[in-house]
Amino acid sequence: MADVARRAGTSTAVVSYVMNDGPRPVAVATRERVLAAAADLRYRPNRIARALRARRTGVAGLILADASNPYFAALAREIERALADRDTLTLVGNAGHSPARQKRLAERFLAAQVDGLVVVSAEGGADVAAEAEAHGTRAVHVHHRPRTAHGPLVPADNAAAVRAAVDHLRGHGHERIDFLSGPTDAGPVGVRRRAWARATPGTLLRCTYSRADAADLTERLAATDTLPSALVVATDEQAIGVLAGACRAGVAVPGRLAVVSLDGAPDTAYTAPALTVTAQPLTAMADRAVDQLLTGEADDTPLTAPLITRATCGCPDRPRSGSPR
Amino acid sequence: MADVARRAGTSTAVVSYVMNDGPRPVAVATRERVLAAAADLRYRPNRIARALRARRTGVAGLILADASNPYFAALAREIERALADRDTLTLVGNAGHSPARQKRLAERFLAAQVDGLVVVSAEGGADVAAEAEAHGTRAVHVHHRPRTAHGPLVPADNAAAVRAAVDHLRGHGHERIDFLSGPTDAGPVGVRRRAWARATPGTLLRCTYSRADAADLTERLAATDTLPSALVVATDEQAIGVLAGACRAGVAVPGRLAVVSLDGAPDTAYTAPALTVTAQPLTAMADRAVDQLLTGEADDTPLTAPLITRATCGCPDRPRSGSPR
DNA sequence: CTGAAAGCGCTTACAG
DNA sequence: CTGAAAGCGCTTACAG
Numbered sequence A, B: 001m002a003d004v005a006r007r008a009g010t011s012t013a014v015v016s017y018v019m020n021d022g023p024r025p026v027a028v029a030t031r032e033r034v035l036a037a038a039a040d041l042r043y044r045p046n047r048i049a050r051a052l053r054a055r056r057t058g059v060a061g062l063i064l065a066d067a068s069n070p071y072f073a074a075l076a077r078e079i080e081r082a083l084a085d086r087d088t089l090t091l092v093g094n095a096g097h098s099p100a101r102q103k104r105l106a107e108r109f110l111a112a113q114v115d116g117l118v119v120v121s122a123e124g125g126a127d128v129a130a131e132a133e134a135h136g137t138r139a140v141h142v143h144h145r146p147r148t149a150h151g152p153l154v155p156a157d158n159a160a161a162v163r164a165a166v167d168h169l170r171g172h173g174h175e176r177i178d179f180l181s182g183p184t185d186a187g188p189v190g191v192r193r194r195a196w197a198r199a200t201p202g203t204l205l206r207c208t209y210s211r212a213d214a215a216d217l218t219e220r221l222a223a224t225d226t227l228p229s230a231l232v233v234a235t236d237e238q239a240i241g242v243l244a245g246a247c248r249a250g251v252a253v254p255g256r257l258a259v260v261s262l263d264g265a266p267d268t269a270y271t272a273p274a275l276t277v278t279a280q281p282l283t284a285m286a287d288r289a290v291d292q293l294l295t296g297e298a299d300d301t302p303l304t305a306p307l308i309t310r311a312t313c314g315c316p317d318r319p320r321s322g323s324p325r
Numbered sequence C, D: 001c002t003g004a005a006a007g008c009g010c011t012t013a014c015a016g
Helices: A002-008 A012-020 A028-040 A047-054 A070-085 A099-111 A128-134 A158-171 A187-199 A211-223 A236-249 A266-270 A282-295 B002-008 B012-020 B028-040 B047-054 B070-085 B099-111 B128-134 B158-171 B187-199 B211-223 B236-249 B266-270 B282-295
Strands: A059-064 A089-094 A116-120 A138-142 A178-181 A204-206 A230-233 A258-261 A276-278 B059-064 B089-094 B116-120 B138-142 B178-181 B204-206 B230-233 B258-261 B276-278
Touching: A002 A012, A002 A028, A012 A028, A047 B047, A059 A070, A059 A099, A070 A089, A070 A116, A070 A236, A070 A266, A070 A282, A070 B089, A089 A099, A089 B070, A099 A116, A099 A128, A116 A128, A116 A282, A128 A138, A138 A282, A158 A187, A158 A230, A158 A258, A158 A276, A178 A187, A178 A236, A211 A236, A211 B266, A230 A236, A236 A258, A236 A266, A236 B266, A266 B211, A266 B236, B002 B012, B002 B028, B012 B028, B059 B070, B059 B099, B070 B089, B070 B116, B070 B236, B070 B266, B070 B282, B089 B099, B099 B116, B099 B128, B116 B128, B116 B282, B128 B138, B138 B282, B158 B187, B158 B230, B158 B258, B158 B276, B178 B187, B211 B236, B230 B236, B236 B258, B236 B266
Parallel strands: A059 A089, A059 A116, A116 A138, A178 A204, A178 A230, A230 A258, A258 A276, B059 B089, B059 B116, B116 B138, B178 B204, B178 B230, B230 B258, B258 B276
Antiparallel strands: A089 B089
16 A cells, blocks of 8 residues: 555555545546556555454354254355345354353354344354454344344245245145144244144144254154144254155145145255245345344344245146246 | 563574474473463464465365255265364355356465365366366365366265166066166266166166256146156265155056166155155265375275165155154 | 563644 | 645554
């Protein structure tokens, strides 16, 4: 920067003003000279130095419970996109469902002076929001905020989504509809489970949030002839497992078993058969989370997750002509 | 830091030495006082200041062609893990297959003074490696390096993988085996396509790297009765689309159409039916890429991608008992 | 083993 | 409209 200033016959202050288009005006002739000098010297501003002085890095931290889960992965992509739209870089880390790892990530990101932290489906036990607050940094939760944590949350309207799913299956003639939940009733899955219990009779099933477990469970139910005619599944990860298990057991979907999944990430459009889902509005959730992070304005009205009918509910699978995801 | 030094009755130099365990020794008593003072004041070192002075940020940049692709997403996860294992944070960005966006990301990451850049399946046209070199920063390509780019590449043995896939399908009695390639023969897909052409007779099929296109193509082939009995598919993304298209068209897999995919990311274990694949060794690739990035030592011997037989090739789908992914 | 001080590359009051 | 200079929070020669 000093070199550029020297070559342009001016001061580093002026160089800064032209590189940043402000905050003070620069005479056209001076600006030209600076730009020419910068180009000649291939000058690239050092964002680290800028960050140290300006106390803003232009970097946000994104903490993921588990990017192997296609729903979280899709959400992560949208958040990275939303951040990039606002000229902010994304530091990512997978906590792998471990509170300890989650806490370590938060500490490291905070030490790296991120401008904010977005936490997708935080674990209980490690209060990232509190760490951030102690650091004077904003944090926002997406999808799920542990009961111990404070700070804003960007939620979807999970109860309404479940009601839509149940109503739709009922329209296909199912009177009892089972529900596949996670191992506990924490977070949005609990909301979904309770909304299902209020909406329809049926059996509560549980397994971990993994394809493997959901597939095994489905095979086991098929083997013991205890499969329901219709099943609402708490997460995409499990729904994909259910389809895999049904396929291995020779169970026809949707003929023998109708399925609706409640995350509805884009990947679900290309399962076999194509999953009917309630689709969480990932783009809107990401934009809202990032806006809240950058402006500090809170808005926790739930976002609508519309029903998307595809093949697994029993609707005819409409041929799609080259439709993008 | 000055506060800590004052409270411990020493200098900032000593505080630095104890926070970093070096490079100079500190008397035990002094160290204790510093640690106590740091704890009392909840002192957290500022990595940005450290980075400015030490000319190392402890951050690497990861540029992805497209995280929607499950293979790239899985590779990204492994790279983030490998970097974290070496105490390095990960800045990510999706280029969305656009050379312009890829270049912009590289510039931004370089401006953020990353210690290195890893590029997964770079686009031609934007020479990230050259940008990095001009900046005095290391870059390594994973999976694919455009012909215009220099620098190290971490490749899998794609030709051997294709031969294994073809041999296996031949063992199931297929004499002609078609190949679904991408729109062009760039990169590893070209290697795969040529290895297939050398190994077996069959028809060359092409479509974009999207589930939608692969599904549509499969439906179209089914409608015109031009489906092969066996198909090797260049990428997971397309293979998932083929399965979706087959399901929509009522084509039995593997009975009427046997399929093997050549990426073999973990997601392929839970398609319906489960995909037989050659599995790129993602963990080994990520570790090697990160080692090369951090040490500068190159090693471009191809990594083996073993055949994993599941259901789509015609092998019996073995029941798995709760096996993790 | 320790301290005083320079300096990393910027931004931004302060002064003109 | 512009310049000289302080200072962001560290690390690391330099000197003892």
